[in-house]
Amino acid sequence: xESLHLVYDVPGGDLTHAxxxxxxxxxxxxxxxxxSDTIRRVSVCMYEGEINMVxxxxxxxxxxxxxxDEITITLADRGPGIPDVEQAMQAGFTTAGDQARDLGFGxxxxxxxxxxxxxxxxxxxxxxxxxxxxxxVHIP
Amino acid sequence: xxxxxxxxxxxxRGCTTCIKNCPTEAxxxxxxxxxxxPNRCIDCGTCLRVCPHHAxxxxxxxxxxxxxxxYTVAVPDPALYGQFHNLDSPDLILASLLELGFDxxxxxxxxxxxxxxxxxxxxxxPDRPVPEISSxxxxxxxxxxxxxxxxxxxxxPLLLPTELAAILAREKAVRExxxxxxxxxxxxxxxxxxxxxxxxxxxxxxxxxxxxxxAIRDVYKALLSPMKALAGKPLPDLSLAGRxxxxxxxxxxxxxxxxxxxxxAVDGIDNVIRMLEEIEDGRLPEADFIELRACTQGCLxxxxxxxxxxxxxxxxxxxxxxxxxxRSVYRPGSRVDDLIASTQKPEYYPTFxxxxxxxxxxxxxxxxxxxxxxxxGLRCGSCGAPSCRAFxxxxxxxxxxxxxxxxxxxxxxxxxxxxSEADEYLPAPFRRRRTIPQDxxxxx
Numbered sequence: 062x063e064s065l066h067l068v069y070d071v072p073g074g075d076l077t078h079a080x081x082x083x084x085x086x087x088x089x090x091x092x093x094x095x096x097s098d099t100i101r102r103v104s105v106c107m108y109e110g111e112i113n114m115v116x117x118x119x120x121x122x123x124x125x126x127x128x129x130d131e132i133t134i135t136l137a138d139r140g141p142g143i144p145d146v147e148q149a150m151q152a153g154f155t156t157a158g159d160q161a162r163d164l165g166f167g168x169x170x171x172x173x174x175x176x177x178x179x180x181x182x183x184x185x186x187x188x189x190x191x192x193x194x195x196x197x198v199h200i201p
Numbered sequence: 202x203x204x205x206x207x208x209x210x211x212x213x214r215g216c217t218t219c220i221k222n223c224p225t226e227a228x229x230x231x232x233x234x235x236x237x238x239p240n241r242c243i244d245c246g247t248c249l250r251v252c253p254h255h256a257x258x259x260x261x262x263x264x265x266x267x268x269x270x271x272y273t274v275a276v277p278d279p280a281l282y283g284q285f286h287n288l289d290s291p292d293l294i295l296a297s298l299l300e301l302g303f304d305x306x307x308x309x310x311x312x313x314x315x316x317x318x319x320x321x322x323x324x325x326x327p328d329r330p331v332p333e334i335s336s337x338x339x340x341x342x343x344x345x346x347x348x349x350x351x352x353x354x355x356x357x358p359l360l361l362p363t364e365l366a367a368i369l370a371r372e373k374a375v376r377e378x379x380x381x382x383x384x385x386x387x388x389x390x391x392x393x394x395x396x397x398x399x400x401x402x403x404x405x406x407x408x409x410x411x412x413x414x415x416a417i418r419d420v421y422k423a424l425l426s427p428m429k430a431l432a433g434k435p436l437p438d439l440s441l442a443g444r445x446x447x448x449x450x451x452x453x454x455x456x457x458x459x460x461x462x463x464x465x466a467v468d469g470i471d472n473v474i475r476m477l478e479e480i481e482d483g484r485l486p487e488a489d490f491i492e493l494r495a496c497t498q499g500c501l502x503x504x505x506x507x508x509x510x511x512x513x514x515x516x517x518x519x520x521x522x523x524x525x526x527x528r529s530v531y532r533p534g535s536r537v538d539d540l541i542a543s544t545q546k547p548e549y550y551p552t553f554x555x556x557x558x559x560x561x562x563x564x565x566x567x568x569x570x571x572x573x574x575x576x577x578g579l580r581c582g583s584c585g586a587p588s589c590r591a592f593x594x595x596x597x598x599x600x601x602x603x604x605x606x607x608x609x610x611x612x613x614x615x616x617x618x619x620x621s622e623a624d625e626y627l628p629a630p631f632r633r634r635r636t637i638p639q640d641x642x643x644x645x
Contacts, residue, residue, distance in 0.1 A: 097351035
């Protein structure tokens, strides 16, 4: 199937640059005539995922598969892993440190927002190995 | 759209300063001269400011055009007031404008107060977008139209204070003189290129409501002598605006006038872009109202202002201390409501689209990516494009040839001439042979 593959390196520990991959994906999608709502959903998913990778893991990679029917975002890190995925999915649950919270991050809305803005979401996580979050956004 | 930002080709040396500073990547250098891609230009005036050769300018009217009308009205932007020191009342400026040959004055600040009145007295509406984005800066509205279509619905679709003032001024002049609307010339006095463009190609009006626009810097010079002559003399009450309207000249002034409590005021085009990205990413600040201005300090930092914007702001604050809160009072159900209702909502202008067919666009994007990977990523500007990505896009879109990249040419030269000589074809920063520049030893 026709698709465009985009890969971004998300550097760890640097909240000042979080959001750059999301911004680039947005511009790319706009050039290909994706509708505003789709672009917005993809960018929220990307942005929240990027922030998670920066706060909880030492960064990782964000891969975006842009297809004609759907856009798949795969965020992979080699961070500490999520011990209880169900708990992590609850709105407001957070393990973010004070530094992140002082900056206004870590409100416990990252994963819930990613779920809300994607049509499908899957989390593969192994404690001590890392986490891969896969999100799919359907094109209307 | 008729852009006001234009290049004076005989002054341009093709130095590439503008292409790297343009926030919408709208400029390319070809044949040693910069050229503007009209569909991308938002008339923000950044290139006017950064051009070291003063080759970028903005077209605006000259005073001779006043002679084409039986009766003329000046609509000065409140930013004009910040250009003068020791100003106790806008009346001195307004009276001096009459000395210059205008038959009457109607301040944009009065239009601003009517808009503020409208906004603060509208009933609550749960369907209103949050946050609302101000439409006061035409460069920002155009930026959203080409780059942030998902936020178009957040724009508060008001006409510009200058436009409202111009329409009301013309109607008033018709009533008072009995002339036809065409015999009356209404001219804005503006701080920036985007408002010159707005005068002839309005974003929210079906037809222009102004007959022309003058740059503050030109009017400033002309005003100096009448202002000197009138200083200290009793002046007629000409001003129709107070603090609330005057404050629109700087960033945050509009929010202050609306008594918005949770507002964010952002100035400077790069900061504006960052804020729009954040809103788009769902990182909504806890704000109801977002005021965005392309220029530092807002309109006081416009490219036609003569005074340092920070000093101008201090002067504005001093002047505002002398003024009543407001002088123009909005009445629900008045003409203002009709004019706001007939203002067009801003629409998406898809200038960055690669192709109307998504399949074709995707194929083009793939080629852009493949080419970009082979480019050095230096943003050297030698090809005339602002970045390697923009260059790759230009090549795929037929606006440039791969050979316009000096590094691509070098690859070819290496094949023809052998490795060491190919180095000679590169500018100094990129040559392999290293000569480290050193300062001469410091003299005690």
